[in-house]
Amino acid sequence: xxxxxxxxxYLVKRTGEKVFLECVQDMDHENMxxxxxxPGLGLRLIYFSYDVKxxxxxxxxxxxxxxxxxxxxxxxxxxxxxxxxxxxxLCASSFRRVTLAEYSTDTQYFGPGTRLTxx
Amino acid sequence: AQRVTQPEKLLSVFKGAPVELxxxxxxxxxxxxxxxxxxxxxxLQLLLRHISRESIKGFTADLNKGETSFHxxxxxxxxxxSAMYYCxxxxxxxxxxxxxxxxxxxxxx
Numbered sequence: 001x002x003x004x005x006x007x008x009x010y011l012v013k014r015t016g017e018k019v020f021l022e023c024v025q026d027m028d029h030e031n032m033x034x035x036x037x038x039p040g041l042g043l044r045l046i047y048f049s050y051d052v053k054x055x056x057x058x059x060x061x062x063x064x065x066x067x068x069x070x071x072x073x074x075x076x077x078x079x080x081x082x083x084x085x086x087x088x089x090l091c092a093s094s095f096r097r098v099t100l101a102e103y104s105t106d107t108q109y110f111g112p113g114t115r116l117t118x119x
Numbered sequence: 120a121q122r123v124t125q126p127e128k129l130l131s132v133f134k135g136a137p138v139e140l141x142x143x144x145x146x147x148x149x150x151x152x153x154x155x156x157x158x159x160x161x162x163l164q165l166l167l168r169h170i171s172r173e174s175i176k177g178f179t180a181d182l183n184k185g186e187t188s189f190h191x192x193x194x195x196x197x198x199x200x201s202a203m204y205y206c207x208x209x210x211x212x213x214x215x216x217x218x219x220x221x222x223x224x225x226x227x228x
Binding site (some may be wrong): 035040106 | 125147212213218
């Protein structure tokens with residue numbers, strides 16, 4: 001069974017604090033993703049990583065940074081938390097598909113989510 | 120720009136009635152589309168992908184390139200189908216997905 005875990009289920013922080021959200025996967029997946037989930041907006045990609053130390057900006061990277069020092073771990077960092085970053089944060093991981101024939105291999109598996117409230 | 124549109128925020132149906140969730144996309148390449156589902160207090164998970172042409176939990180979805188649609192259908196809704204459903208479009212060779220805003224389905228007895 002694929003397991004993606006996130007360090008906290010609920011987190012309450014104050015404006016200006018530095019916040020770390022951790023995600024760990026145990027399936028040796030190359031790809032890891034951070035999304036935020038907001039009602040009416042769906043899932044929006046913040047950052048993704050396709051290998052250790054490699055990262056790419058998603059659709060809404062402003063105010064966030066990431067770190068991937070080990071293959072199994074992908075961290076999302078809010079350098080200075082603001083109230084508009086109050087949201088549900090979802091981590092996901094997947095294999096990196098090489099050919100279309102491997103279409104079933106790159107399913108994204110999601111963690112349980114971290115509900116972050118910034119006061 | 121690539122985009123996925125789910126026009127219904129909320130869909131309320133009676134048990135046993137047909138249900139159809141709409142999804143339209145805008146993409147210049149060859150599209151790959153998915154439906155993800157999130158049941159209450161559970162993780163988001165893949166329901167089905169167009170390329171495999173499967174029926175999962177009684178749901179089917181057909182990719183219509185002419186209408187740029189990938190609507191999700193089930194002929195007889197069950198209470199356990201109540202969930203949030205997201206349509207997603209694969210954008211890159213890395214597997215990056217663009218998600219729609221989601222449709223909340225409520226099946227009432």
